[in-house]
Amino acid sequence: MLQTNRAAPATQPPVEPSHAPYVDTIAGAGLIEPRSENIEVAAVVPGTVSEVFVRVGESVAAGSPLFRLDNRQRQAELRVRQAQLAEARAQLKRLEQSPRAEDIPPSEARVHKAEADLKARKDDMDRVESLLAKKVSTQQEQIQAEQAFLAARALLEQAQSEHARLLAGAWKEDLDVARAQVKMAEEEVSQAEIEVQRLVVTAPVDATVLKVDVRPGEYVGTPPGQPLVVLGDTQVLHVRVDIDEQDLPRFRTGLPGQGFVRGDSQTALPMSFVRVEPYVEPKRSLTNAGTERVDTRVLQVIYALEPGERTVYVGQQIDVFLNATEPSNGRATLRKAQALAAR
Template sequence: MSRRYLLPILAAVGLAIGVVAVIRENRTSQPARPAVQPAAGPFTSFVAGAGIIEPSSGNVAVGTPVPGIVKRVFVKWGDWVRAGEPLLQIDDRDLRARLPSALARKKEAAARFEQARVQLRIADSVPDRRAISLEELETRRAAVAIASAALEGAQAEIEQLKAETSRRTIRAPEQGRILRVEVRPGEFAPSGAPSTPLLELGDDRQFHVRVDVDEHDAWRVRAGAAAVASVPGNPNLRTSLHFMRIEPSLVRKTSLTGSSTERVDTRVLQVIYRFDPERLPEVYIGQQMDVWIQVAPESAGSRAPRVGKP
């Protein structure tokens, strides 16, 4: 008797489970609330873009003209340096070892020059010109010229060693704050343009924001347009921006926001704005900002200048 009702009972249970599953699947789910409310555009008509904070002087990557072992680093992160102040020193013991012998050669050349000049003075002081031949006189004059050239060569060698030694001390090309120190004493510093700069400095008394505007919206941006920037994750941290310039050419997009709908195979127009760091002390160089640039209502007949002047 139990076997007769077993299959219908199992079928009914399966049907009930399927109905419940379908009901749950079709139930309207409440959308998840974002952890942080997105910032709203402050203008009626605007173009939005991602901006990167940079010092007003730009990020100055400091390198070395000669490769070698770093002997000393004179600065640390956060130091303010003036133009010409030493930043780091490359090992110069090889040059200093050559300097004593160069000084000795100069002293020897100076002695030979003085000797040749005395010999020429003696020959010129002879009252009777028949006592010394004209050929002998010209030989002594040539000896003075040769000794003088040797002395100048020895002095030039010393000056070259001093110049090479001076090049081993890398100095600040302009004033600014040390932003990065990527080298330590004892490490090898390559010359040229390494992928990671040895040091990086910039003038942080004013911040610039480099805004990437999609090439499809570039025609809408005008020189002098008002703009507002806010901190991603906290739309209450915002400040107005002052227009500086529009870069004259479009470049490949390199600053990515991480959005799933972001286009990476595009070119962007870079617009430079500035603001006072004291108005927004919570931000840092290299930080990304949400930027809105005020534009006129979209119109097919309106055109924008390509280059703006501050």
């Protein structure tokens, strides 16, 4: 078998990788995200989707409906609660307006009848006593006449008491119970209305629809981590940069930087510092929902992409280079940069 000492021809990478534009650089991998971060919207109750109101790329205002679940059962429950509220209000109104004008004449008539009966029984009793004195009536007849008089007097007192109670109107405690029933019915209506409203999922903020993963007729549950609609404020795009913990001693807040999207190492995207999320966490793979951990920790720094001609998308990966040059070493850095350029 023949062997040769000729070196294998160098192969060019299909895409030129990005190069650091600064002498003293902190490099990190970034992920483009909305200014509001990704807002993952899901249903709060399980059900069948009856209508989807938005499409990907549309702008929505806060409170705009995104999709709606089947609400026929909730609407029926709401109507039942509304009927119960109407009944409770009618009952309270009836108590507050008592006595009815139509109830007073019959009550007065019962009082007059009882007075007439009492008078008749009194006359009977007096006549029997007069006859008893003349030895014409018996003791038994006197007792019966007296008992009839006492019964008539009791009936009169009963009729008078009932008439007075009628004129006094509803008892205060009965009114309190009726008002409590109305309040409870009102709360049940409010609860039913909220249940109906919860079936319409709305946008929490002004945003752009980034993803729609729901269609009419589908049954959706409420499992965590499974959004149906993803929203984001894309008027200004942010880059979430992972700074390796090994580079943290050289990192300072406010460092200027540039980014290069994957596949384009020629177009630099200027960025401005926004904030630091002061929690060093395990590094994760650059996917929207990735949980893969590696043996290093990173500090996440947020930069804002300045407007430019280059079109970028949420979720796109970007190579980020931060200028870590110390201000006091400007001349030395300049000489070092000139030396590198001369090579």
